[in-house]
Amino acid sequence: MKRAAAAIGLLLLFGAARLPYEIHLTRLQRAAGFRTASLDLPLREKVGQMGFVAALSGFRSLVAAVLWIEANNAWQNVEWGRMAGLFQTVTTLQPKSILYWDMSAWHMAWNASIAAFEDKSQPSEVLRRRAERQYWEVGKKFYEDGLRSNPDSANLWEKLAILERDKFDDHSSAATAFATAAGKPGARPYLRRMTAYEVAQIPGREREAYDTLKALYDEGPGQRVPRVITLLKELEEKLGIPADQRIKEGH
Numbered sequence: 001m002k003r004a005a006a007a008i009g010l011l012l013l014f015g016a017a018r019l020p021y022e023i024h025l026t027r028l029q030r031a032a033g034f035r036t037a038s039l040d041l042p043l044r045e046k047v048g049q050m051g052f053v054a055a056l057s058g059f060r061s062l063v064a065a066v067l068w069i070e071a072n073n074a075w076q077n078v079e080w081g082r083m084a085g086l087f088q089t090v091t092t093l094q095p096k097s098i099l100y101w102d103m104s105a106w107h108m109a110w111n112a113s114i115a116a117f118e119d120k121s122q123p124s125e126v127l128r129r130r131a132e133r134q135y136w137e138v139g140k141k142f143y144e145d146g147l148r149s150n151p152d153s154a155n156l157w158e159k160l161a162i163l164e165r166d167k168f169d170d171h172s173s174a175a176t177a178f179a180t181a182a183g184k185p186g187a188r189p190y191l192r193r194m195t196a197y198e199v200a201q202i203p204g205r206e207r208e209a210y211d212t213l214k215a216l217y218d219e220g221p222g223q224r225v226p227r228v229i230t231l232l233k234e235l236e237e238k239l240g241i242p243a244d245q246r247i248k249e250g251h
Helices: 001-030 040-055 060-076 082-091 098-117 125-149 154-166 171-182 189-201 206-218 226-239
Strands: none
Touching: 060 082, 060 098, 082 098, 082 125, 098 125, 098 154, 125 154, 154 171, 154 189, 171 189, 189 206, 189 226, 206 226
């Protein structure tokens, strides 16, 4: 942390000269929605006095970058609690950075949770499972907080859906998140299929899944991937779709 403090100290040397310009720039950026971090006492406690002054002087992105490096050092040292705190500070400083939200959530929900479950210094599997799930929850909160600052991010909605599917086994929440992602600017084309895949796993929604998958299938060869065909055939059987309405083998 000494190197981080020295780096922040150097930044302060430039702060006074450019402060009037930074105040004007801050007003413009806040009006555009890019500077929503709250420079309050909790943040000061997290980054320390020098970091707080640097952030106040307009160096939020640089302070966040230094703390991000510290967070990755904490990861390498298996200091999960410290890493989580640093990630919270970084995302507070840079709430419009999709990368910071995404990587923070991923580190907690995947790396930290796996390490918690594999920690054999805790002999109780029940307690290891509890710790594992707690890290899933931390990761989920990063995604949810990130989406409050970036509600149109298709990437964050997609990653939240993957977390709901792979960790919480919650197909309903995953389907909702995939569907939301599919409707956002820059959404990947496969997200509509991902939505249907999750709906197909929810009891009682088989007809909805079938109608969605059939509509995708009817769009043409680009949507006729193996899983779409497999699920359609399974749903045709479950729903008793007449033979003349079923998709053709090999299409």
